[in-house]
Amino acid sequence: MSSGGCPFAGVGISLFAALAGLGTILMNTKRFMRQPLEVRLPAGVDRDEEGKLWFREISEFWKGQCFSIRIEKIVYSGKSQLQEILIFDSEKYGRVLVLDGAIQVTTLDEVAYQEVMAHTPMHLINNGECKRALVIGGGDGGVLRELAKYPEIQEIYICEIDGDVIELSKKYLSTTSIGYSDPRVKVFVEDGFKFLQSMINEGILFDVVVSDLSDPIGPAESIFNGEFLELLAKVVEPKNGVAALQGECYWLHSHLIRQLVDKSKSLFKNVSYATIAIPTYPCGQIGCLVMSSNPVTVPRRNGGVNPGDLRYYSRELHSAQFVLPKLVEKFVYGD
């Protein structure tokens, strides 16, 4: 019985597979020629009994469990001033970006996360009414790519703390970083706190703000607390603006989610947690916390984006993704 086939598999993967095959040959040759190379394997990478390379996502943030992907070819491995960066090709998930040991993007499944994070808030703005959008984090460019699908947006700001993530994404993750090629995009490489403070000082407001941050460890640690949410709330256009925040996994971090929800509720009238299915994030699940003065669980927008441009998000999914398992609902919103 056939077991193959994933509807998300892109055209880029066969090219990756070809490159990766060559890479494996080269690496195996190197391995037998110069054994000491092994000690230079990037953090999180090891070989199985057959000599095949695997990336293993081990973290205190999801203790006692680990997701691993077989590597076909290591494309880049290095350190920016802020974090370790690893980019590799895999058979199943295409090209993979890892920051400080945590998977950020794979070309197979990134569409799930990027589309929900961008199109959920955009569908809460009436068609033609989103003039200015902001992405905080999201250096890979995927959320930019999704926002750029709306002709009405005049300016798309992005504030990413690590310039190396932007440059490496442009170089190695072209299908994701294509968002940067849109002339409406304005790039700021700086700390999110400082950036929000300067926007507040200049009186610049945004109709949509997407906070696409990694987990609250490493560079994003300080950004993920109450003070950050207070600043964020001040740059969201108060009447109809919408913010969407990377909302963590309900199987792993329900206390953290509750903390984020409680804080957000003190700043916005409507706050809801949407669930995203994505296999390469821990437990295959991550949230998108959506905040606005208007209700968020039903789309307001009609038009403004070509439905053919969407691969994961739909108007029906918009509402369905806010319906949570009973115990999660209770934990996130209950007394």
Next chain:
Amino acid sequence: MSSGGCPFAGVGISLFAALAGLGTILMNTKRFMRQPLEVRLPAGVDRDEEGKLWFREISEFWKGQCFSIRIEKIVYSGKSQLQEILIFDSEKYGRVLVLDGAIQVTTLDEVAYQEVMAHTPMHLINNGECKRALVIGGGDGGVLRELAKYPEIQEIYICEIDGDVIELSKKYLSTTSIGYSDPRVKVFVEDGFKFLQSMINEGILFDVVVSDLSDPIGPAESIFNGEFLELLAKVVEPKNGVAALQGECYWLHSHLIRQLVDKSKSLFKNVSYATIAIPTYPCGQIGCLVMSSNPVTVPRRNGGVNPGDLRYYSRELHSAQFVLPKLVEKFVYGD
């Protein structure tokens, strides 16, 4: 910032943790005393650099990726006549049942799967109208436990091919196998094909049939094809009966899902794929394929089960779980 807390964590886990702590001490002592014990580690189990035991779920059925859980204590390891059986305690997921290298049940997240598989079909039968139910597979007893919550059901048949799975679940997975203690349950240890054929011969029909089978490799291989679905359709009460089938993962096996959907559509008027979020199944996602002569995406039932008895399923989730990502929708139902 606190990172702990899972809303599904049950009371049993602290006991497991205590037992597991003792187990680890014993194992580590053994390790240093009798090194050759290592060669007797069950398939899929190895030690990390710190000497800690991990279960790694490696399979050709999800090639190139692997989910691992740290083991606190191996509870049982052996072989039935049909498959390898491993039961262990883990810090994060509580007690875990593994058949032929594939995770079947963990006490943390099993509720997601069992509730959707049982309550989705039950909510498509009017209150008071489900007289007889059948579970094929599901030897752990979890689906039985959920069906037993409906007083109206007079007989709950279960056909499980591997008697050892039943006995070991009764012994080691008490919170799941509690379903067997209901006096309405009738257990048949035999092949699903033969069982369905004998039900057809005897003219016995079921209002609800839940096919809770493992992946189509190993004992469940032959059962997961068109012929099995044809037999299954013949034991479902034709007017209002409902069948629910383990529907595989859309990230991994979209071709197989399409094959199942196409075959089911030739047998039932309404066929829909519901998605289940469950971290210990590959990619954190599995499907429940629901089939009936009536529409399946909206619940018909009012009452008959105490909503307080449900931890994952709700009437709202019933409908939401049938809304799939756009590309999946296209692949599963499209031309």
